[in-house]
Amino acid sequence: MKKLNFLIVMDEISKINYKKDTSLAMAWAISERGHGLSYCKIDDLWLDQGVLKIDAQPLSVFRDPDHFYELGDVATVAVTEFDVILMRKDPPFDMNFLYALHLLDYAKRAGVWVVNDPLSVKDCNEKLFATQFSDLMSPTIVTNKQAHIREFIKTHGDVIVKPLDGMGGMGIFRLTADSPNIGSTLEMLTQLGTTPIMAQKFIPAITEGDKRVLIVGGKPVDYCLARIPSTGETRGNLAAGGRGVAMPLSERERQLAETIVPILLEKGLYFVGLDVIGGLITEINVTSPTCVREIDDQCGTQIAVDFIEFIENNIATKAA
The missing domain is CATH 3.30.1490.20 (ATP-grasp fold, A domain)
Known part of the structure; x- marks a missing residue:
């Protein structure tokens, strides 16, 4: 297996939730499979005479809640120092997010594989993108x-x-x-x-959970996370107090995922979170989908590892 150099673009790493963060799971998978790993935030991306530069820091990660990362010194490097860039910045999708996607398109044009594809993330608003499949929605x-x-x-x-x-x-x-x-x-x-x-x-079936169906490299993960609202709450989101219960995909949920897969692959969207309530699509998350850790913990899966293996197996043909 060829060693790859990964850059992960994300929010401030010191503020992430050790127990739940999906980007951290990806970082563990990258590191434990022997690849190089660096870190930056979106304001560390900049252009110099039309060339994308990055004020990056080497990143080491550990499975220790009291000491789960170390950052090396900041160094300005050309984007071509990296083979793969994982864009994992959380919404809101504001103008700074949009500018970062434009900058990451320079990486794509320089031959670096940016996942998910920055122009497709720009084009596929997570609420509006779902309406392309309106017959599958409420x-x-x-x-x-x-x-x-x-x-x-x-x-x-x-x-x-x-x-x-x-x-x-x-x-x-x-x-x-x-x-x-x-x-x-x-x-x-x-x-x-x-x-x-x-x-x-x-959709009254929200009481059974707002189901997060993860699609990795065009393949639905066999388990979803049902985010069940707390008493007196309409929203199932974990950030809004919902309870996450992993369960096998239903036939309907798998069918929904497989219906949208061809469009995802066409657009270079390789790590996607499909939200389903009562067998109906509500959103298609393409920025920084989460719920990997909860599904892994409850079902014994290794979703982030599967994702990095997908990149390893396809970088020769999928990179720009």
């Missing part, structure tokens, strides 16, 4: 106009509204026809009608 609209959303609520009676750029359940509200705060909620989310949001018919 009824959904995207608009900045209160009138359309009010009519949608009137038609369906029970609706979820959410921003297009959030994560972890932030900004998600459930509205019914008799909700007293429809106007103020929509004013806030649409920023007084200037920003489009998503409205979806509520």
Whole structure:
């Protein structure tokens, strides 16, 4: 096996959750398989005469909650020092995130394999991308106009509204026809009608869990994580207090995943989190999907290792 040099672009490593962080699992897999590993944040990417440079730090990782990483000295290196870049920056998908994706496209053009493909991440908003498969979704609209959303609520009676750029359940509200705060909620989310949001018919099966189905290298992982809302809560997101229960994929969930796989492969999206409630797609997460650690801990899988093995086996043909 050829030794590869990996760069992982992520949030501040000192602030990650040792018990749950998927990027850390990837870093362990890279290190334990003998590859080189460096780290940076998105503000460490910069251009010099059209060449992408990176203020990177060598990264060592350990399976010790009290000492799980060490960083070496910062050094400015050309992007071609790396074979693979893993883009693992969490949303929100703001302008700085967008600029980073544009910069990472310079890496792709220089022959470095960027996973997931930066231009596809740019093009595939995690809420909007799912609407390309609208026949597999609960009824959904995207608009900045209160009138359309009010009519949608009137038609369906029970609706979820959410921003297009959030994560972890932030900004998600459930509205019914008799909700007293429809106007103020929509004013806030649409920023007084200037920003489009998503409205979806509520799916009662959320009580059984918002299921995260991971797709690695075009193959659905055999287990998903059902994120079950806490009492009195609509959102199943773990960040919103949901409880994560791993379970085998149902036939329907596998079918949904396999339906979108050809599009994912075409777009260079090799590590994806499909969100499913009641057998219906709600989102397709392409930025920094999580839940690897919970599934591994409960089912004995090694999802991050499978991902790195996929890269090892395909870098010769998949790199730009």
